[in-house]
Amino acid sequence: MAEKIYWKIPALLLFIMFCLMLGASLGDSAIQDELAHIPAGYAYVKFLDYRLNPEHPPLVKAIAGLPLLFLHLNFPTDIKSWTTDVNGQWDQGGAFLYNAGNNPDQIIFWARLPMLLLTIFVGILFYLWTSRRFGRTVATLSLFLFVFSPTFLAHGHYVTTDIGATLGFLIGLWSFINFLENPSWKNTAIAGLCFGIAELLKFSTFLLIPIYIVIYLMHFTVLMDHSWKERALLAARGVSKFVAMGIIGVVVISLVYGFFMLHYPSALQMRDSKFLLSSFGNRTLVNIQHTLASHALTRPLAHYFLGVLMVIQRAAGGNTAYFLGQVSNAGSRSYFPIMYLMKESLGFLILAVVGLMYGIIKICRKYPWGWKRLGYWVKNNFAVFAAGFTVFFYWAYSLKSPLNIGVRHVLPTFPFIYLLVSRQIVSWMHGDGYRAPGGLFEFFRLIYKKYILAIPRYSIVFLLLAFIVFNVVRSYPYFLSYFNALGGGTDYGYRIAVDSNYDWGQDLKRLADYVQSNNIESISLDYFGGGAPAYYLGGKFKPWWSARGPAHGYFAISLTLLEGSVNPATPPFPQTKLEDSYSWLRGHEPIGRGGKSIFIYYLPK
Template identity: 40%
Template structure:
């Protein structure tokens, strides 16, 4: 959320400077850009984004001056310095006056030799050796080692993105990544209302593109000049989605969350404009006492939008308080989401406290728990907690039976099939297919009751 907010706010002030390139606007935009960089390392994507948008704006202004028949030689260098040079200076302000001091504070008690040693160890497998060597060198320069620490963070993100993450996706287990992962989780994790409104907005945008003949060069230049903010949003969405889909790191819909604010804004703007047009039409027809037949279309559109907004509210509120586990109707709601994806899309260990409350409510003496999360089960469950793990033999439950709680991430990880080219243990929870969950805690922890001697006549694989 911090990254999404930082990207949104930094982009706003960048566009404000671009349209009015004063020294004050540059400094303010630069400082906010620097603050955004502290939110998350992926915010670094603003660097190429701002550079590209500044280049487009420079070309637009150059064309504008050309149309005014001014001396292009002088105008070229003036615009080049004002916009491209200004964009570089803006980002330099952020790094020099925000990022550098903050990291300098954090490494102030970090011995230089230790920082270099840690940097060398962490980047020992980093593939871009010139960059790794440069960061290592920076770590040894007292005044620059703060930037080395920031650079180390960026390098670790790149290293993580190429290393993959073992996940359950559409019935398979893999750490090789899938280009379908993020489109799929976005499709089933976001509300159908959003998808419908997005489809309407895309249709409206395409119609407007051809109706206004924006494809013509002159019209395109005029459109970009008056809609540079929207252009930046579209570029960021494309850049972030491309980098996410290209990476083999599939870690949940949260990874593409920084694009949501721009998606919501663009969809809302187009939808609101269309709705406003038909609302005015309806009011005009109403005041002029036109026949009912002429009111049907605007009235129908208003009704559809009202239904969509109501659907949005009910769909989201109905999963309270388990908002993390939200899945839309395409996935069967939050109760069906585990069949498609797990991990942070559904299960981040958030329901351990609810599990403890459930054991108290139903007087459960002891319960075996295979928990996915950062909390400590024994803290919440006390003496009721009995450790369990996927590779443990179910025969351990045969004599006395008992209660078993398994987090969805571990459960599906132990039932999914291995993707081609990926090798790991699997199938260790297939034996639970023979039992029906007694209940599910917050959609993320499955509770089973295993009767005594349940495996006497059953072969366990």
């Protein structure tokens, strides 16, 4: 009976998550990145051609493209964005979705469905691994936090690589820990396979390599019962399998890339590579990429390497974004900590503080002072250390990045944070340090200390979990725009940041619903996103941009564009030119919203 209940709870949680994501997805228009990812994925599986979107690995996009094979779609291959442009992903996406006689909502639905299932699959793996390592109670609480995370509910149903990156770090770390604990050739092969798959999901999983090295060295360092010489010998003996794991990963990458490049002409690949890397600073790396691309056997690795270099190039240049009243492309080291505190549920943040304080106190009490304390703790809690170090290293790297366009970029660390918090909260609720009762008196004493005194702790936790659920239900279906009370709530989070934190173009269909329900005959619109205003608004749509000056009548604008144009720039980033600014909207209050992210005004003549 208990066994069935233990399985029914995670199944119910994941079913709720699927329903919440599906409901939100049906109301969301295409977001900005889907305009590139959906046609790219379809081209991979339909034509085995990788000319589109090389700055992201293929696996997530290809999975999204599989259902589209059964829809008998028109994919234009005779237009400039496909035939002559270099990586003409945006124009190709617009043509494929909205100008080729296809049903864009049908395409978006079927492309997103595998993403929903992939998110549920991540939840299943997360629960199974956590349950095996830390018990079902910790696993259930961790899964609960995963299921009711506004960020996972938002990004778990889009055709983007963020949920793929989360899966990559989960399977990458899980399989590597198994390899360290039992370095058989079977586990070596599994770890190598998982590493290769991770690299095919998002390029940020490249960070697994330094994480692996540190965890590998730490695994042998904390063998406290061995001399340093013995530890060094054990580590050296494992190097061959460690290297073999990497080779297996490279083979997996090469095979998958090679498959999706079967009909991608080598001359076209070389032309694209030269153009896309023409401004890359380190010419040695560029020459290596070009050399790899010039040989048939290494062409797949060259295209993988091209994507890595494109990510490095983009990260170095930053991305123009609005944050805390300023517009900049330089980034801020406070960006991710602030966004994390604003985008996570307050209930979870309280649990995290309690868990952190309890964990520190418990470690200080249990282990003697000095370096040995750390060594013994790591040895006895190696999986916890590995998860914690992954979070630390990933965040340390992210804090230095000027690419500040969304909390989603640290999403792969969320499950590990949920695990670490849940483990401490469960321990705090149960209480520990009490011996088994030796008699009737000690039995009642144990009941009193472990259960009666624990009632307030259980009550606090359940109230906080209920608060988390309440916030998610209240924010439905606007999960992408979710901010907690620290950030002004879902209605006012745009004052902190926009882009994929608040407005990624997801509310165009909701704007169309507003226009229809309010009998608006004509509306000017400046829109940011992957939707097509002319498709959803028809003849009522009047394209607008800031240089056209003040609009009259009904006017709507995406908040990403509004906040980016009316707020001051951080030097040396240039100030917005007057003709590019919507400063003329100051003094006007919106009369409504399309969803949460599109302001609607009525401006009299």
